[in-house]
Amino acid sequence: MEAATGSSPQPKPGGAAGGARNLTFATIAFALCFSAWGMIAPIAPDIQDELGLSDTQTSIMIAIPVVLGSLLRLPFGVLTDRIGGHKVFAFMLVYTALAALLVGFASSYAALLGAGLLLGVTGASFAVGIPFVAEWTPPKRQGWALGVYGVGNIGTAVAAFSVPAIRDSAGQEVAGLVFAAVIAVYALIWWSVARDVPGRKPKKQPYGEVLRSGWDLYRLSLFYFVTFGGFVAMAIYLPKLLTDWFDLSLTDAGLRAAGFTILATASRPVGGVLADRFGGSRVLTVAFIGVGIDAIGLSWQAADPSMVPVTILCLTMAAFLGAGNGAVFKMVPAFYPNATGAATGIVGAAGGLGGFFPPLLLGIVKDATGEFTIGFVLLVAFAWMCAGLALALLEVRPAPEPGGEGAVPS
Template sequence: MAAPEHPPNARGGSNRALLLATVAFAVSFSAWSLIAPLAKTFQDNLDLSNTRTLFLNAVPVVLGSLLRIPFGALTDRYGGRRVFTAILLFSAAPAALFGFVDSYWGLLVVGFFLGVAGASFAVGVPFVAGWFPKERQGFALGVYGMGNIGTAVAAFGAPAINKHWGRPTLGVVAALVALVTAVVFSVLAENPPRPGAPTRYGDVIRAGWRLYRLALLYFVTFGGFVAMAIFLPKLLKDWFGYSLTDAGLRAAGFAVIATLARPLGGWLSDRIGATTVLVVAFIGTGINAAALTLLAGNPRIVPVTLSFLTLAAFLGSGNGAVFKLVPHEFPDATGAATGIVGAAGGLGGFFPPIVMGIVKDHFDTYALGFVGLFAFCLFCLAVVVAMRRGRHGAPTPVTG
């Protein structure tokens, strides 16, 4: 009789591993997202253009995106316990400095190093996937993806702490939370009983379109989530004149909906297939992008709210569906594949805010940015339909 994929003691530790990884991911993402909720304050105090302000928001995103590639490989080689702990310890320093720098260039440097926290996603995926059998990985990775809630914590918590106790306190609190989480994770976490073999990136890249299509789908689903989470506080303040706290609260609602939808997308992918979930996600995202394009000329709070909340649900479910596919397509190279696909998703969050800033500065409207999202959704929908038609048999694992 075949041995079970996980021994009983491994199954017993899987839930603890998932909980620890999700909390660590949420803390990392809250540090990664510290700048965006206060962007409008920095813009007013430093007299910045829309483009420079949104570039400031996007700097942590680009470094976090690019670092997902080496950190995914490091996780394959050294295990998630060491790598996640190192990220949290490192992130505490720029989080603390964030409370004390006041110049534009100082904030850019701090944001650059805060980007390290954004690489945490590529560490947790192979760590969590190694604890769960394939038929449960979609849901487990969806739960892990709920660490996106860190974006909502920053969106709501950062303006509130800054308002009542000042930015130095905000930086110190963020640093202390990262340090405590690092210690807890180092002490309680264990690497999975089924670790992936160290994999050369060349082996994964040679998978070609099978890899690149996942990167494209994540570029739009996760990139769309990050871009909107970064951009929404400023957009709401520009459109409706909300205070930073009110705009942050509404942006936090967007992040919460997207976060809760992610495990739902993974759970549905386990049952009806990831490509089916992605078809629905891209249709829904495209419809909302079209609606926001029309609303940009005359924004009204009720339809704008409904559009953004349903957009969050579709993007979140799409996130969960894509990362059901990653360990399935690359079962022996999950860390390396996650690094590449995750980097694409992070870069998807880097470019849209900058484009939105340029569009706003030159055309005094955000509509063209939503047109771009609509076009990407149409292309991704065509890719997913082709995937559904072309599926036959199991994928060939990519190994090192």
């Protein structure tokens, strides 16, 4: 295949010290945005009881923040390529602070849906950081760097245990105020210390060319639909799942869900490093097979769940999904070295949508059958289909970048 090319060459990566510093700043910014993105899910079971919602209504409330963020990843990727991640992330942080404040004061179901939809914009923060970090990082280190950036997913873990605790002790309004204040302060820090790579020039990303690249793009999008979508779906739905299965308190369920997120997040840079060494397709094949096995176990547990097996299955699934996330985003800049922003936006949008549909499906299945079994069976089918597609990529290598040293094999 041929790698998509842009109208201007990539800037040379900055120095190692500058790259590490800006990678750290971007990872923190991403984590804060994702912490706000995950504010509603941990308190959804209590809201369901307080407002008398069905499982389907609750699932919609949990999933709604994913929608707008998924759709906006593509335009935010374009904007980042044109004006730089420094300015775009500054805007994103300020917006996120305001959205978090709004969630704190939303009390009706309609208000929560509206706040969740607006909060969803923060999910597009991922597409801002990917080209920003890639510009600072030499190609041979991008798998590691983008994996480290993905550690920002830990923001959902922060929300999972902190939002219920603050809500129980001081109220939902205080939770919104605390999150808004912390993010606003960091917006000032980001503007003061983060920088775009020296000498960067605005890039007009060839979205039409990337979209016409065909099966390669669709396959990467499907991989991320399952790996990142599966991570998001489990991370945001796990508090409800655990309270339904084991009648846990919101704080206890949130802490356990945070463990899932932390392990998945820690596994992401590991997946990137393994992809650097062994190839993304090999890492993905193992990850998808593992996810399918875990989904079989959860479908078996759904009728009569037990804490120890469920914990083992969820944590191993977290590791497989996290490694898969890191592997996919090692492959994106390798296949599209001059169109990283465009490809990131498209693939990232697919991943975001992957996090939207499973919670809805689980809610509908639970209302219809009383159990979650069918939802996990469908995950088995998707995961093992993707394992077969990843195997087919073992002999596929992206073409060298014209005039460059060549892309890193996937």
